[in-house]
Amino acid sequence: MIALIQRVSEATVTVDGKVTGAIGNGLLVLLGVEKGDDEAKAQKLRDKVLGYRIFSDADDKMNLNVQQAQGSVLVVSQFTLAADTKKGMRPGFSTGAAPIEAERLYQYFVEQCKAQPIVTETGVFGADMKVALVNDGPVTFWLQV
Template sequence: MIALLQRVNFADITVDGSCIASMKNGVLAFIAFEKGDTAEKSRRMLDRILKYRIFSDSEGKMNLNVNEAGGNLMLVSQFTLAADTDRGNRPSFDPAMPPQEARQMYDELVAYARSVKPGVQTGEFAADMKIRLENDGPVTISLHI
């Protein structure tokens, strides 16, 4: 399982010309499920995202997690993070979990996220999303479990 975290000043998601999610100040987490990932692994990843200290404290050091910083969370499923880029000029998505299984994992992840952090915003699984964001820092972190 892969998560690409971006500390953002704002983020919003549009599908078919309609804004389906928006937030200010927080973490935008792009999530990729790989073959063999489990619900337990997914929950561990979310717990790690919420505890990851990428926000500055009063001394300017990255010592605060999203909750301590009063930030928001947005989750977006993005299978392309699981791309195998070892050979050639075209990525292979063989490591990615099949879409039907990944949709179930994503739905379970979102339900768990909302149970531990109210107000979680999400993308739409398998939709052609337009995501607008302002990366703060920039801070972008790749997590793997």
């Protein structure tokens, strides 16, 4: 399971002209599900995402996690994170989870975030989404479990 996280001052997801998720200060989480991923990996990744200390403290050091910074999360499914790009000029998707399993684990990840509790917004799984963000820093990390 993969999360590309970006520290943002704001982010939105729009589907068919309608905003489905919007946050201010927090994390945009692009989530990719691979074959073999399960609930245990989703929980471990959720813990890592929510616990990752990439927000500034009073001394301007990256020392706070999103909850300590009183931020929110916007979780967006992104199957292309599971792409195999090692050879050729076209990505392969054989390492990605089947859509039904990817959606199930995406929803599980979202519910695990909401259970923390933290304000959690989402995109729409499988939809053609327009994601807009203001990357704060920029600060972007690739997390994988």
